[in-house]
Amino acid sequence: MEEVPINHMKTKPHNRKVVIEIKLLKKSFGDQEVLKEISLDLYDGENLVILGKSGSGKSVLIKCIVGLLNADSGIIRILGHNIPDLQSKELSMIREKIGFLFQSGALYDSMTVRENLEFPLRKKKDIFTKEQVDKKVLEALNHVGLTDELDKMPAQLSGGMRKRVSLARTIVTNPLIMLYDEPTTGLDPVTSEEISMLINDVQKKYKTSSIIITHDIKCALLTADRIIMLKDGEIYKEGVPENFENSSDAYAKSFFK
Amino acid sequence: MNPNTDYMEIMNSVRSKTFTFFEEIADIFTFIQVIIKETFSRDFEFKEFFYQCFQIGYKTLPLIAITGTIMGLVLTIQSRPVLADFGAVSMLPGMIAVSLIREMGPVITALICAGKIGSGIGAELSSMKVTEQIDAMELSSTNPIRYLVVTRILATTFMLPVLVLYADLLGILGSWAGANIKGDVTFILFFSQAFSHVGFIDFIPAFIKTFLFGAVIGFVGSYKGYHAGKGTASVGEAAHSSVVQASLLIIIVDMIAVQITDMFI
Numbered sequence: 001m002e003e004v005p006i007n008h009m010k011t012k013p014h015n016r017k018v019v020i021e022i023k024l025l026k027k028s029f030g031d032q033e034v035l036k037e038i039s040l041d042l043y044d045g046e047n048l049v050i051l052g053k054s055g056s057g058k059s060v061l062i063k064c065i066v067g068l069l070n071a072d073s074g075i076i077r078i079l080g081h082n083i084p085d086l087q088s089k090e091l092s093m094i095r096e097k098i099g100f101l102f103q104s105g106a107l108y109d110s111m112t113v114r115e116n117l118e119f120p121l122r123k124k125k126d127i128f129t130k131e132q133v134d135k136k137v138l139e140a141l142n143h144v145g146l147t148d149e150l151d152k153m154p155a156q157l158s159g160g161m162r163k164r165v166s167l168a169r170t171i172v173t174n175p176l177i178m179l180y181d182e183p184t185t186g187l188d189p190v191t192s193e194e195i196s197m198l199i200n201d202v203q204k205k206y207k208t209s210s211i212i213i214t215h216d217i218k219c220a221l222l223t224a225d226r227i228i229m230l231k232d233g234e235i236y237k238e239g240v241p242e243n244f245e246n247s248s249d250a251y252a253k254s255f256f257k
Numbered sequence: 258m259n260p261n262t263d264y265m266e267i268m269n270s271v272r273s274k275t276f277t278f279f280e281e282i283a284d285i286f287t288f289i290q291v292i293i294k295e296t297f298s299r300d301f302e303f304k305e306f307f308y309q310c311f312q313i314g315y316k317t318l319p320l321i322a323i324t325g326t327i328m329g330l331v332l333t334i335q336s337r338p339v340l341a342d343f344g345a346v347s348m349l350p351g352m353i354a355v356s357l358i359r360e361m362g363p364v365i366t367a368l369i370c371a372g373k374i375g376s377g378i379g380a381e382l383s384s385m386k387v388t389e390q391i392d393a394m395e396l397s398s399t400n401p402i403r404y405l406v407v408t409r410i411l412a413t414t415f416m417l418p419v420l421v422l423y424a425d426l427l428g429i430l431g432s433w434a435g436a437n438i439k440g441d442v443t444f445i446l447f448f449s450q451a452f453s454h455v456g457f458i459d460f461i462p463a464f465i466k467t468f469l470f471g472a473v474i475g476f477v478g479s480y481k482g483y484h485a486g487k488g489t490a491s492v493g494e495a496a497h498s499s500v501v502q503a504s505l506l507i508i509i510v511d512m513i514a515v516q517i518t519d520m521f522i
Contacts, residue, residue, distance in 0.1 A: 068392050092398045106393035109384075120397040 016043035018077075019177055019209040020065065025074035027060055034060045036233040037074070042177070042209050047199070049212045049220045051244075051255065052230035058213040059103070061230075062179050065211070066100055067091050079176070099208070103182040105162040107154040113165050114150045117141065120173050140168040143205070144198060149182030160191035164198065170201055178202060178210040184219045196222040217255055221245075229255075288480055292410065295403040302404050304485060309412035313374050315489070319513055324369050325424030328361060329353060329431030337439065346440070350447050351454030353432040359459050362425040364511055367470035371503035375478040378409050379499030382482025383492045406483060409477035417471030418464060464520040469510050477503040 020042035027035040042048050052058050063069040065076055067083050076083040078094055088093065090166065106117050108155070111180045117137040121128060141147045144164035154162055163183065180199060184192035196219045203210055212223050220227060221241050227243070229237040229252060235250055237244070244252050332353055340346050382405060394401045411507040476498040485491040497521050 063392075066396060068395065095396050096398055098396070100393070100396050102389045102393055104388050106389040108390055108393075109388075110381075119394075119399070123398050 016046070018042070019044050019046075019079060020211070021075065021077040022065070023062070023075040023077075025064060025076060026072045027057075027064055027069065028072055034233050035064070035071075038230075038233070038235060040228055040235065040238075042211055045169055045203070046209060047203055047210045047212060047223050047225045048092050049214060049224035049227045050230060051214060051217075051220055051227055052236075053215060056230040057233040058215075058230055059181055062100075062181050062211060064215050065179065066098060096114065096173060097176045098174065099175035099178045101163075101167055101170050101178070101180045101183055103185055105154075105166040107166055107169070111152055112151050112153055113141070113146070113157075116154070116165065117169050117172050117194060119171060136172050138174040141165075143171065143201070144168045160187055160194065163191075163195055167195070167198060167202070171206060174206060175208060178206075178208045180210060180212040180214075182214055182216075183212065184214065184216045189218070192216060192219060193222065195219070201222045215255075268408055284484065288483070289361070289476075292407055292476075295400060295407050295454065296411070298400075300400075300403065300404060302408050305404055306408040306411055309408045310416055313409075313412045314416035317370060317373060317416075318423065320369060320373060321366060321420045321424045322427050322482040324365065325362070325427035326431035326434075328365055328424070329357060329428035329433075330435040332356065332428075333432040333435030339434070343344075344477070347450070348454075349436060349467040350429075350432070350442075350451035352487065353427055354451035354455050355459055357425050357428045357432075359463050360511075360515075362428055363421050363463050363467045363470060364507065366421045366424040367417065367467070367474065367507045368504055370420065370471075371474050371477075371507060372500050374413055375474045375499040375503040378413075378475065378478030379482040379485075380492055380496040382406075382479060383485030383495035386483065386485050387487065387489060387492060402483075406479040409479055410472060413475030414422050414468055414471040417474065418467040421464075421467045462514065462521075466511065469514070470507050473506045473510060474503050477506060485519055 018041045020040075022038060022040050025035055025038040032188055038057075038061060040048075049208060050058050050061065064071045065078070065083070067086070071084060079097060081090070081094055083091065083094070103214070107113075109117065111119065114137060116132055117140060121133050122137065137150075138147060141150065144167055146161060146164055146168065149157060149161065149165070154165070157165065165181075178199075183195050183199060187195065199210065199212065199219075202208060204236070210223075212219070214220055224241050227237075227239060227241055227244055228235055231251065237249065245256055247253060247256070285413075333349065336352065337346065337349060340349055340352070369371040382391075385394075385405070391401045391405070394404065429448065429451055433442070433444055436442050436447060481499040481502070485495040
């Protein structure tokens, strides 16, 4: 599959390349329409927060983006490739450029922290030597401050540590795009803030473009360059964080009060 | 109550259940098709397959040892008085060996494994599904069917015959111990009498059907686990239905295998 380099991709008026382009995306489960013609763009190097109440379609949107759920209609273009048109091999190649932090962390229970981090690199044995893999694993763990937990099982870690290990597992492959599904859910306020700061660190260090799905306002304000608010499967409001903080709109205010 | 409304409700319920039934049948065939395709793919997960063989085979040995020994012992203690009434105690080793090898060993071992291994696979895969581990695997460019399902089905298929052989052997050993409670027979004499009544025609069909039992246990556990719903309740449901459906299928496969074997004997 021929890759479209970022500097050859569609450019928006303010001169930033579009990394993810979504047009008129629809998704229903039975009679329930979850996403109603959603259109949005993610720009290179941007942290885009998608905010909304539970059931507004945030998680469905992010899962459609990576092809874990099939959209009913619409365009999802990542790095220039339309996801619904891709064969499984091509989809795998695109997914290698994407890091996905699951709401639950999704660490493999039967593997140690080290094995969890090595797992995404197992198909690249012809590219990386054992020493290089070890170095990458340690580097990623060092980034989240957990090098001492290398040989522990996920069950031996706290909720915040599991989230950080999960983040380390996503950055071990040096992704271009990061997708965070409720990164601070179930964490105490201090740990939530640490995770939010880590999201910013990852963006700076790895030069990633990110979509952060959340209903945690503190996390949204700490990480967002731009916010899109979803309501009942539709984009309700879009803008920079200041627009939302100073908004007179009752629905937007209900989040930020 | 309006009888027409009742009738419509019943009809809707029947229609919905029929639709769900055929939908599940279609799902099963699609799942089988994908499994066959992934089994013969180039990137077979050998490491995970051998790990599953160890988990499924080696770790089940103690349970099978106890079950097999007690099976032989109890069968001997129960059969001996009846055979003694007919003056046929000398037939005891042969009778035990034939019944263990042809039927009791494979079926009881398979049912025990459906309980231990089938429920384990169902619970493990369903909990991986609920906690999004299967999605994470898919995003790590690893095919979850190839990595999780194919390896487990093949491991149960190849390990169950080994476990059955082990159960048969320990069953005969248990039978020898049972025979010595009220009698005095040497180990060598008991074994030579036992195997003098066993031919390849007893052994081969029984051995072949154990592969089928293994495949059934692996497939049902994997299917139920992989297609589990959301929420922790579905983990228990997947484990439970894996055991029930695998056990039922083992009995049905056994009945068909016996009928087929009978046609050739």
